[in-house]
Amino acid sequence: MKAIEENQRRKNTTFKPPGLPDFENGADTLGNLVAGVAHELNTPLGNTRIVASLLSEQFREFAAAFEAGKLRRSQMDGFLNRGREAVELLERSSARAADLVGHFKQVAVDQSSARRRSFDLRRTVEEMLVTLRLMFKRTKHQIELDIPAGLEMDSYPGPLEQVITNLVANSLTHGFVGIEQGCIELQAQAVGETQVVLRCVDNGAGIPTETLHRLFEPFFTSRLGQGGSGLGLYIAYNLVTGVLGGTIEVESSPGHGATFILTLPRTAPDR
Numbered sequence: 542m543k544a545i546e547e548n549q550r551r552k553n554t555t556f557k558p559p560g561l562p563d564f565e566n567g568a569d570t571l572g573n574l575v576a577g578v579a580h581e582l583n584t585p586l587g588n589t590r591i592v593a594s595l596l597s598e599q600f601r602e603f604a605a606a607f608e609a610g611k612l613r614r615s616q617m618d619g620f621l622n623r624g625r626e627a628v629e630l631l632e633r634s635s636a637r638a639a640d641l642v643g644h645f646k647q648v649a650v651d652q653s654s655a656r657r658r659s660f661d662l663r664r665t666v667e668e669m670l671v672t673l674r675l676m677f678k679r680t681k682h683q684i685e686l687d688i689p690a691g692l693e694m695d696s697y698p699g700p701l702e703q704v705i706t707n708l709v710a711n712s713l714t715h716g717f718v719g720i721e722q723g724c725i726e727l728q729a730q731a732v733g734e735t736q737v738v739l740r741c742v743d744n745g746a747g748i749p750t751e752t753l754h755r756l757f758e759p760f761f762t763s764r765l766g767q768g769g770s771g772l773g774l775y776i777a778y779n780l781v782t783g784v785l786g787g788t789i790e791v792e793s794s795p796g797h798g799a800t801f802i803l804t805l806p807r808t809a810p811d812r
């Protein structure tokens with residue numbers, strides 16, 4: 542695929558995440574995360590409260606005018622318009638809050654309950670494509686596989702699917718902004734007897750060099766207020782370095798797509 546070759550010829554900037562301060566320290570991270578989620582929830586919940594109390598005030602006025610038989614047409618129109626706006630805002634804010642909680646639940650997912658089994662990497666990723674392709678509906682973007690048959694793994698397909706889903710979702714929502722027909726390729730190859738390298742390559746917008754080192758931090762998002770919670774890559778990082786026992790890094794330069802590189806042991810560590 543063209544995007545891949547281009548990507549390989551290019552001098553990309555690479556970032557390997559280990560060693561960030563209080564990033565791998567479990568207790569600290571969880572504490573920060575809880576504080577972060579509480580902080581993020583504050584805005585949508587605060588909005589919800591304000592709008593709900595405005596709405597209740599408007600209902601009171603409306604009811605009073607109605608009872609007194611003084612309800613004018615213009616008042617009625619105003620009430621309906623403001624009411625519609627308020628309800629839309631309530632919907633948006635509560636959806637945002639629910640989204641955040643949903644993501645947070647993924648972070649907290651108990652990695653030890655993930656099911657381990659032997660599987661063929663190519664066949665398993667092919668099966669994932671059925672679900673992944675749902676995200677491509679109504680777009681012209683494409684996803685391709687370049688994974689040799691016969692790459693057996695003894696690992697956790699559930700967490701692996703979660704990671705790939707988050708990476709593909711990112712290519713679609715960030716990489717392909719303003720691009721009509723983007724392409725994502727999932728490539729894998731064996732490294733020695735014991736490891737595989739799995740790459741998720743897109744030919745999208747790429748990532749500014751100065752933000753590359755923050756990508757895996759919880760709550761780092763370039764779409765603040767537009768539905769981004771900044772937890773997708775943090776979750777991916779945790780699953781890859783936790784239950785899957787591997788590493789994840791990113792290579793990108795602006796305008797030239799992004800590549801996420803997972804190096805995974807074919808036999809996941811014992812837990």
Ligand SMILES: Nc1ncnc2c1ncn2[C@@H]1O[C@H](COP(=O)(O)OP(=O)(O)OP(=O)(O)O)[C@@H](O)[C@H]1O
Binds near residue numbers: 746769773
């Ligand atoms: N393939 C990509 N192309 C361009 N930018 C990317 C890509 N993947 C990630 N990013 C950048 O990394 C940031 C962090 O990604 P992450 O998945 O952690 O959060 P998010 O996608 O913004 O929100 P969430 O995944 O929680 O909905 C994104 O906001 C985006 O700026």
Ligand SMILES: [Mg+2]
Binds near residue numbers: 711772
């Ligand atoms: Mg994301």
